[in-house]
Amino acid sequence: MRLELEAARMRVRTEHVGTGQVQGMDHARASGTGIAIVGHARPVRLRLTAERARRQHRPTIRRGSILDRRTFLGTGGAAMAASLLPGASLAAGAAGRKDALFQRIDLVSDGLALDPREYAIRLQEAVAGGLDADNYSRGGAIERLEGTFARLLGKPAAMFVATGTLANHIAVRRLAGEDRRVLVQAESHLYNDSGDGASNLGGLNLVPLGEGQATLRLDDVQQWVERSRGGRVRNAVGVISIETPVRRRDHAMADFAEIERISRYAREQGIRLHLDGARLFTLPHHSGRSLAEYTALFDTVYVSLWKHFNGASGAILAGSAGFVDGLYHERRMFGGALPGAWPLVAPVEAYALRFQADYAQAWRAADALIGHLQADGRFKARKLADGTSRFFLAVADASAQALPERLRAHDIILSRPHPETGEFAIQVNPTLLRMDPAELARRFTGALAG
Secondary structure, eight states, X not given: OOOXXXXXXXOOOOOOTTTOOOOSSSEEEEETTEEEEESXXXXXXXXXXXXXXXHOOOOOOOTTOSOOHHHHHHTOHHHXXXXXXXXXXXXXXXXXXXXXXXXXXXXXXXXXXXXXXXXXXXXXXXXXXXXXXXXXXXXXXXXXXXHHHHHHHTOSEEEEESOXXXXXXXXXXXXXXXXXXXXXXXXXXXXXSSTTHHHHTTOOEXXXXXXXXXXXXXXXXHXXXXXXXXXXXXXXXXXXXXXXXBGGXXXXXXXXXXXXXXXXXXXXXXXXXXXXXXXXXXXXXXXXXXXXXXXXXXXXXXXESSTTTOOSSOEEEEEOHHHHTTTHHHHHHTTOOOSOOHHHHTTHHHHHHHHHHHHHHHHXXXXXXXXXXXXXXXXXXXXXXXXXXXXXEEEOXXXXXGHHHHHHTTTEEOOOOOTTTOOEEEEOOGGGGGSOHHHXXXXXXXXXXX
């Protein structure tokens, strides 16, 4: 495209026709044949050639959205997607780079860990397949995704939330009502990694139980329920929140039978239950229990949309229709009503629908990899008895410390060894399906040789 620029140096910003969305310090006015850029100097005009002007698509943005599907396609999908992601390079320019797309084997992340170019491609594919913009996180692609996850989780309704931290907070806050004491696992995300948000923002009193354990025990729960009732001032337990798998316990899963016992007891006592199921979809493969069997034990459940389903961000909070109805007001009160959330989750549905099959296949590849490595004699794998998506690899070789750097040269991402045990934590995800296990094992042994 040939552009004639009639201006000196100046800071420039542009806006798409009809969006009313200005990006940057300065702004611009556009027409069908050019863009008038207004900055700190006098206006200039970028004039497109006649041929380019004929091809120029005049975008139409739906009210309340940042960017709709038609605009996305008309402006050159991947390029526009890349502009939504800071630092992203155009997917179309990836062919000239040495690193190939969708080839990286990431043994650290929960999911595929899509880079900006890869995400731009997936975003363009989702848009081309038919996608409508949401309006402040309501309607369009968001409403469709909420319906999909409600069905997958066996709950009547679901709501999109910008982060899992906010999803957990909104859930326990509403479930608690006037009973502000909440029992949680001492190793849970809600207790350790939310900055005491439930206390500071929700006025809740979190009581941590079962330090060092993945499973919350009924005996501990009963003790605290009775203790809470025995005080001189009424301070009843309103909610029990359970996380499984538990990230701080190397993704170990809580014992299902114990969860069942707690759920029955809580129902008898009128105590509500919340499931922090950020990585819930891995559990059926290991426990033999379906998603619905887990979620039936709880009033509400949260699932991450980026950990396993490769969204840019986001979470789903599911529960009864009565619970979810009007909950978007609280989401907005806490700053979670994103004006246009669809680009964050556009690829999620496709990945979610096939995740359990892909995950099972990834574990078959992982087991094959373990077999090849252990046959070498220098590698030894260790699995947790109640583990899910992680195993550990010990390497009896003087070059073990160099493995992460050497494997990275082959587009294989490996964590640093544990400073005390020397083991490598290996995360099982569908990137293991990108290479034959025997070949991947050869890359490991070759890396030890330098």
